[in-house]
Amino acid sequence: MAALPEGDSAPSDGRLPNVGNLKNKPFSLYVHVPYCSKRCGYCDFNTYTPSELERDDQIDRWLQSAIKETIFARKILGEELTVDTIFFGGGTPSLLEASVVKEFLNSVSKHFTLKKDLEITLEANPDTITQSKAEDWRKAGINRISLGMQSSAKNVLQVLDRTHNPANVLTSVEILKKAGFENFSLDLIYGTPGESLEDWSNTLKDAIAINPPHISAYSLVIEPGTKMGSQLSRGEIKAVSDDDAADKYQLAEVMLTENGYLWYEISNWAKENKECQHNLNYWKGNNWWGIGPGAHSHINGVRWWNKKLPKNWRESLDQDQSPALARENLTNEQIRNEEVMLLSRLKTGIDKADFDQKNVEKLIKDKLVNEVSGKLELTLEGRLLADVVFRQLTA
Ligand SMILES: C[S@@+](CC[C@H](N)C(=O)[O-])C[C@H]1O[C@@H](n2cnc3c(N)ncnc32)[C@H](O)[C@@H]1O
Numbered sequence: 053m054a055a056l057p058e059g060d061s062a063p064s065d066g067r068l069p070n071v072g073n074l075k076n077k078p079f080s081l082y083v084h085v086p087y088c089s090k091r092c093g094y095c096d097f098n099t100y101t102p103s104e105l106e107r108d109d110q111i112d113r114w115l116q117s118a119i120k121e122t123i124f125a126r127k128i129l130g131e132e133l134t135v136d137t138i139f140f141g142g143g144t145p146s147l148l149e150a151s152v153v154k155e156f157l158n159s160v161s162k163h164f165t166l167k168k169d170l171e172i173t174l175e176a177n178p179d180t181i182t183q184s185k186a187e188d189w190r191k192a193g194i195n196r197i198s199l200g201m202q203s204s205a206k207n208v209l210q211v212l213d214r215t216h217n218p219a220n221v222l223t224s225v226e227i228l229k230k231a232g233f234e235n236f237s238l239d240l241i242y243g244t245p246g247e248s249l250e251d252w253s254n255t256l257k258d259a260i261a262i263n264p265p266h267i268s269a270y271s272l273v274i275e276p277g278t279k280m281g282s283q284l285s286r287g288e289i290k291a292v293s294d295d296d297a298a299d300k301y302q303l304a305e306v307m308l309t310e311n312g313y314l315w316y317e318i319s320n321w322a323k324e325n326k327e328c329q330h331n332l333n334y335w336k337g338n339n340w341w342g343i344g345p346g347a348h349s350h351i352n353g354v355r356w357w358n359k360k361l362p363k364n365w366r367e368s369l370d371q372d373q374s375p376a377l378a379r380e381n382l383t384n385e386q387i388r389n390e391e392v393m394l395l396s397r398l399k400t401g402i403d404k405a406d407f408d409q410k411n412v413e414k415l416i417k418d419k420l421v422n423e424v425s426g427k428l429e430l431t432l433e434g435r436l437l438a439d440v441v442f443r444q445l446t447a
């Protein structure tokens with residue numbers, strides 16, 4: 053599992069040094085649901101299968117502690133904030149019963165003000181959706197689903213060790229549409245070992261044919277310590293080359309643009325006004341509280357992350373203590389660097405005037421960025437070399 057940064061120790065009372073003026077910035081809640089029926093071969097997210105957890109920390113015990121953390125957050129933030137977006141991420145949040153989602157959201161609405169028509173997303177695995185569950189999620193207030201389609205090639209899903217098959221995606225989408233979910237994303241992965249350009253092209257074609265308002269496409273990262281990481285080190289699978297990944301990214305850009313999807317962040321495309329508001333809040337450096345085991349939070353330059361094991365997270369909350377494992381007070385330089393890294397990945401770009409103009413001119417000459425009304429916007433080539441652009445901007 054990915055190691056967390058070390059950070060400083062987090063005070064057990066959870067007090068924050070600078071909670072003034074919180075109302076000036078959008079505020080989001082991230083809600084981590086760390087349970088999966090089976091771990092996919094490539095995944096190193098903070099998630100657990102039933103056999104890895106004791107009875108007291110199975111999914112049916114999550115709600116109690118999640119509500120406790122909501123109340124704890126309200127106490128630490130000191131004022132009743134307006135929540136702009138909520139995102140249930142995982143793990144597999146679609147394993148939650150709709151009654152649990154409803155009770156959790158009720159508790160949030162008791163301690164926070166919910167913005168009118170706020171976006172509430174739930175990540176779902178295609179083999180966990182039933183008609184009645186989908187209808188009840190919708191009634192509970194979920195209004196956006198992020199569906200982990202990944203690929204429509206059976207061989208690719210097999211290498212990824214997913215539990216679903218391509219037919220599950222079509223059935224889920226039908227169910228979701230029938231339940232009234234107009235807003236949903238299909239989440240894709242490219243660059244799986246053994247995936248041909250044709251497999252990827254078919255995946256894009258199949259995703260586009262479903263006509264979702266939003267599509268994300270992330271390049272597969274194979275981390276050491278995962279099942280695929282071990283297969284890689286034993287030589288049983290071969291990582292794809294940078295050129296293969298670049299070809300697939302460019303194919304995605306061409307096919308998605310031709311079909312009315314516009315990129316708004318390097319790995320995300322949407323129809324007009326269908327961008328994910330929650331992720332935009334992260335990328336714009338706004339404030340958010342992450343509820344759940346291992347969840348990260350950011351409030352006015354302080355970043356912290358919770359204890360990863362559900363047991364440790366629950367026990368802290370049972371004692372009315374902060375479930376944070378550690379935290380960092382970001383320096384102005386760190387805040388600025390993160391801002392440059394995140395904002396430069398967005399289509400809306402970053403102010404040209406804020407950088408050394410010699411560096412900017414070189415990036416323009418190398419065709420990595422364009423100047424558009426005083427902003428620097430990544431070109432397609434720049435999107436493939438975003439790290440280079442970032443390093444040069446901050447050199
Ligand atoms: C952590 S999952 C949670 C949602 C859901 N369980 C699913 O798998 O779709 C969120 C997204 O992260 C992607 N993801 C997880 N590990 C990844 C990796 N190593 N490389 C690229 N994407 C990854 C998943 O494929 C999924 O689309």
Ligand code: SF4
Pocket residue numbers: 087088090091092095096097099142143144177200
């Ligand atoms: S279903 Fe999603 S969260 Fe669970 S193991 Fe697979 S990729 Fe990770």
